[in-house]
Amino acid sequence: MKALRKFLDKQKPHFQPGGKFEKLQSTFEGFESFLFVSNTVTHSGAHIRDAIDMKRTMIFVVIGVIPTLLFGMWNVGYQHFLSFGQHPDILTNFLYGLGKVLPIIIVSYGVGLGIEFLFAQIRHHEINEGYLVTGILIPLIVPPEIPLWELAIAVAFAVIFGKEVFGGTGMNVFNPALTARAFLFFAYPGNMSGEKVWIADKLDSFSGATPLGQALVGNFHNFPTPHEMFFGFIPGSVGETSTFLILIGALFLLITGIASWRIMLSVFAGGLVMGLLFNLWGANQYMELPAWEHMIMGGFAFGAVFMATDPVTSAQTAKGKYYYGFLIGMMAILIRVFNPAYPEGMMLAILLMNVFAPLIDHIVVKSNIKKRLKRAKLMLAE
Amino acid sequence: MSTEKTEREAIFSPKNIKLLTGPLNMSNPITVQILGICSALAVTVKMKPAIVMALALMVVTAFSNLVISFLRNGIPPRIRIIVQLVVVATLVILVDQLLKAFVFDVSKQLSVYVGLIITNCIIMGRLEAFAMANKPWPAFLDGIGNGMGYGLILIIVAFFRELLGSGTLLGFQVIPQSLYNAGYVNNGMMILPPMALITIGVIIWVQRYYNRSLIEK
Numbered sequence: 260m261k262a263l264r265k266f267l268d269k270q271k272p273h274f275q276p277g278g279k280f281e282k283l284q285s286t287f288e289g290f291e292s293f294l295f296v297s298n299t300v301t302h303s304g305a306h307i308r309d310a311i312d313m314k315r316t317m318i319f320v321v322i323g324v325i326p327t328l329l330f331g332m333w334n335v336g337y338q339h340f341l342s343f344g345q346h347p348d349i350l351t352n353f354l355y356g357l358g359k360v361l362p363i364i365i366v367s368y369g370v371g372l373g374i375e376f377l378f379a380q381i382r383h384h385e386i387n388e389g390y391l392v393t394g395i396l397i398p399l400i401v402p403p404e405i406p407l408w409e410l411a412i413a414v415a416f417a418v419i420f421g422k423e424v425f426g427g428t429g430m431n432v433f434n435p436a437l438t439a440r441a442f443l444f445f446a447y448p449g450n451m452s453g454e455k456v457w458i459a460d461k462l463d464s465f466s467g468a469t470p471l472g473q474a475l476v477g478n479f480h481n482f483p484t485p486h487e488m489f490f491g492f493i494p495g496s497v498g499e500t501s502t503f504l505i506l507i508g509a510l511f512l513l514i515t516g517i518a519s520w521r522i523m524l525s526v527f528a529g530g531l532v533m534g535l536l537f538n539l540w541g542a543n544q545y546m547e548l549p550a551w552e553h554m555i556m557g558g559f560a561f562g563a564v565f566m567a568t569d570p571v572t573s574a575q576t577a578k579g580k581y582y583y584g585f586l587i588g589m590m591a592i593l594i595r596v597f598n599p600a601y602p603e604g605m606m607l608a609i610l611l612m613n614v615f616a617p618l619i620d621h622i623v624v625k626s627n628i629k630k631r632l633k634r635a636k637l638m639l640a641e
Numbered sequence: 642m643s644t645e646k647t648e649r650e651a652i653f654s655p656k657n658i659k660l661l662t663g664p665l666n667m668s669n670p671i672t673v674q675i676l677g678i679c680s681a682l683a684v685t686v687k688m689k690p691a692i693v694m695a696l697a698l699m700v701v702t703a704f705s706n707l708v709i710s711f712l713r714n715g716i717p718p719r720i721r722i723i724v725q726l727v728v729v730a731t732l733v734i735l736v737d738q739l740l741k742a743f744v745f746d747v748s749k750q751l752s753v754y755v756g757l758i759i760t761n762c763i764i765m766g767r768l769e770a771f772a773m774a775n776k777p778w779p780a781f782l783d784g785i786g787n788g789m790g791y792g793l794i795l796i797i798v799a800f801f802r803e804l805l806g807s808g809t810l811l812g813f814q815v816i817p818q819s820l821y822n823a824g825y826v827n828n829g830m831m832i833l834p835p836m837a838l839i840t841i842g843v844i845i846w847v848q849r850y851y852n853r854s855l856i857e858k
Contacts, residue, residue: 420839442830445830446829446831
């Protein structure tokens with residue numbers, strides 16, 4: 260450790276303004292603060308001094324998704340062998356999935372971080388930790404068979420047009436991971452939807468439809484049991500299948516105070532209310548699906564826990580968070596049931612509400628000002 | 642100023658040349674004046690319609706500029722918009738009929754957007770800003786210049802959208818079949834209008850990067 264510190268200290272002058280590699284300063288700082296905790300802290304002013312910084316926030320989210328990631332790897336293998344009617348042991352399943360998912364993670368981080376470093380370099384600012392989370396979320400929300408070159412383009416698109424053009428981490432309007440998924444979905448629909456893509460190298464005769472895909476065409480025989488859907492033994496995007504492990508991740512994020520419970524709660528509430536409304540309507544079999552089953556299908560839980568709660572793109576006010584989450588939940592179920600082109604509505608619902616989040620905040624703040632003014636006037640009148 | 646007026650200006654004086662070249666870059670109607678975006682999104686899926694659209698618009702801007710410039714001292718200011726619209730509408734109908742007669746399939750693809758040239762902001766903008774206050778020849782050149790500036794952006798956008806969205810250029814297959822066999826897929830998003838907007842955004846980005854004076858404060 261000491262030798263490393265010494266080495267860095269020795270190299271530092273070269274990267275300071277005036278040094279040999281002054282152009283690479285932000286790259287150097289990026290590596291330095293990755294290896295060692297930055298010791299530049301606030302010296303003056305009324306700041307709360309806390310150990311929680313952006314790096315820790317990000318790392319906590321990454322820890323939160325680790326259970327679903329590991330399970331997702333196992334499930335990729337499990338689904339693959341299941342399509343051939345085989346039931347190998349856990350390790351074989353996991354290793355098969357690892358072989359499929361690891362390249363996706365590597366491409367996601369390689370391309371994304373490469374572009375982040377490039378922009379930090381050109382714009383002479385420090386490298387932000389923002390991509391650490393995005394980079395792990397992207398592999399979790401794509402099908403296991405996604406061609407890597409398509410993924411690379413989508414990641415580049417998401418980082419450049421979803422984030423960097425707005426000014427980098429913390430300034431983006433849209434959730435970058437969902438931007439990447441939306442890009443893939445619209446640009447390469449053949450590899451992002453349908454029955455063929457959700458199981459890696461499946462036997463052709465085996466139907467690989469997700470529960471959502473089945474429900475949309477009204478095919479309710481052979482429908483997975485709630486137990487299977489809750490624990491995640493169903494085909495789907497890598498990390499979205501197991502609601503159980505997502506909830507464990509959610510618990511971790513809530514205990515550490517990283518994610519907003521208001522948003523999570525209201526997303527589920529919104530989804531349930533919409534589901535119940537459809538149950539009352541009951542025009543077709545999909546509408547009659549029990550509302551709570553919507554919560555454990557597709558990416559609903561994953562979106563609610565890890566995507567909607569993104570602190571940058573969600574509403575900031577406490578009241579606004581309720582509206583924001585509730586509308587996401589309602590919209591997601593609405594799109595699922597009504598729009599045959601989009602079997603999963605969660606992605607589009609969150610992206611849509613990302614756009615409206617600032618407006619929700621604006622309305623909440625304005626109405627609060629109005630309310631207080633009214634009170635002040637009443638007091639004056641007395 | 643008074644002596645300048647009496648002198649006969651050369652047909653292609655530096656000032657007039659600037660009218661032609663300015664809109665290509667520093668005063669581009671789409672990327673700098675932000676006019677005519679709507680049609681730029683709609684007709685740029687393929688290059689052929691984009692080129693035809695650009696030519697149609699150039700003809701209309703040039704000749705409407707010319708006609709309005711001739712009439713500029715006789716038009717009562719209060720009804721000038723109506724007079725301008727009559728001139729533009731006449732020219733657009735002429736162009737529309739010509740397109741239908743000679744390139745019917747492209748005319749079909751352009752559909753309403755030929756007719757909508759009437760409402761294209763570039764034309765009204767140039768008539769108001771330039772033709773109403775300048776002599777016919779510079780006005781004509783200004784029309785040609787702005788038409789070219791519009792066309793340039795249209796063709797750049799259409800080039801990327803057709804190449805990446807359909808793998809063709811002007812209808813010819815450019816991306817080889819072997820690449821498709823290797824797993825390449827056309828980008829379906831390039832065909833959708835949002836990608837046209839993003840492409841124009843990128844052009845604006847690149848242009849501002851090289852011409853710092855264009856960056857808004």
